[in-house]
Amino acid sequence: MFFGRRKKQKEFNKQQLQGAPLYSATQPTSLNAEQIRVLRTNLEYAQLDGKIKSIGITSSIPGEGKSTVSANLAHSLAATGKRVLIVDADLRKPTVHRTFKVTNQRGLTDIVIGREELYTQNLHYLTDLDLYVLPSGPIPPNPSELLQSENMSKLMTDLANYFDFVIYDLPPVNSVTDAQIISRKVDGMILVVRQGYVLKTELEKSLRNLNNVEAKLIGYVMNDVAKEQKDSYYAYYGNDDVLGDSK
Template identity: 40%
Template sequence: MQKINLVIPDNMDYRTSEAYRTLRTNVLFCGEEINAIAVTSCTPGEGKSEVSFRLAESLAETDRKILYIDADLRRSVFSKRYQVTQEVKGLSHYLSGQEELGAVVCATNISNLHVILPGPVPPNPSELLGNEHFRQLMEKTHALYDYIIIDTPPLGSVIDAAVIAKECDGAMLVIENDAISYKMAQKVERQLERSGCRILGAVLNKVDVRAKGYYGKYYYSKYYGGDYSSVYYQKPEEIK
């Protein structure tokens, strides 16, 4: 198995750390049948990659075996953000039949956390993600890991996330506060529903808790310090 070293930015204050622990708790209470979770957003830049990885990292802290898959085959930010300098085989190698699963899974310097990087940008991402190799990948990893967290491209831009969600047990939508319209979020939600995947909830990201009304609505006390909360979980019925 390949091994990579991840350099994790130390940029979370107490409020943000608590938010991720709350998100982790909500995921754990979704039930044992929820094993593979697709994370998407409406548009680029809403923070889905950060949220999905931090969720995987938080779940790994509970001594569960976690696999994080960066399935954004078009525009991944993972290697740059976490300073991965090694050249490794990735998801596009496996989906195109060039490598076996064991050759693309990477151990990391974080206990209980394995990752699959996206690999080279292919000419046909949607077709690769919809092929038999991806279905086999999900079947094999279901048996090996307690949770599989999959970072997917924004569903408002390309269809890849819906293709991936079809093979998952649940999906989560990351929404940037005050950046996405209600209609846009509903449109993306309907696309996820058409995939047949259960929508677990939404994460409201980049919330300025200094704004009026947020101190009581979100999970944190104003005494914890900092100006921004990173995650706020909503159940599906609250998105309607």
């Protein structure tokens, strides 16, 4: 597993330079795109009571595909006519601007520190995808403090009031505290798990980290599942049992 993981890490680092693959747009009939639609449908049903509008997506460690899931889920939701925004809240290794080919000169960090108004040049509306994008903006020296600020909380409230769905692409939860901070501000969290890549101990640690801040874990995405197992690609929704698996 060690050598296989190193190889996948190299592939991940290379992919970061290009952004995440947008299967839901470029390969809409593929199995990957279909499974994203399954995830979308589950979220739409969960939103019937109006309680899940803001969603944080994270992973245990880098390279599990959380940015790919974030981008494809956001696009898939937008394709149904919903008003959707994807926010790059990974202020350490942002990729959303590369995925959607927008400038990262201004973005989330500018808004939170009060240097820019929200609806100036920070939100990008992509007409071909019918999707709104808020890139990270310049990488700050204090990402955790920025995300924990009152300005960030106010911004997230404003965005949730305006959009049908807001998807937050977050850093891995075991690497830094950023994902834990945002998990307390969103309506629900999704954990991306790459099969045959993340160690059980790492997954258990990520679940503990989320549980420690009382994050609402609404489900997880199994990524890189073997073809014969693809029917269980998105295997489960529900907070308590997922956390219970780590005991």
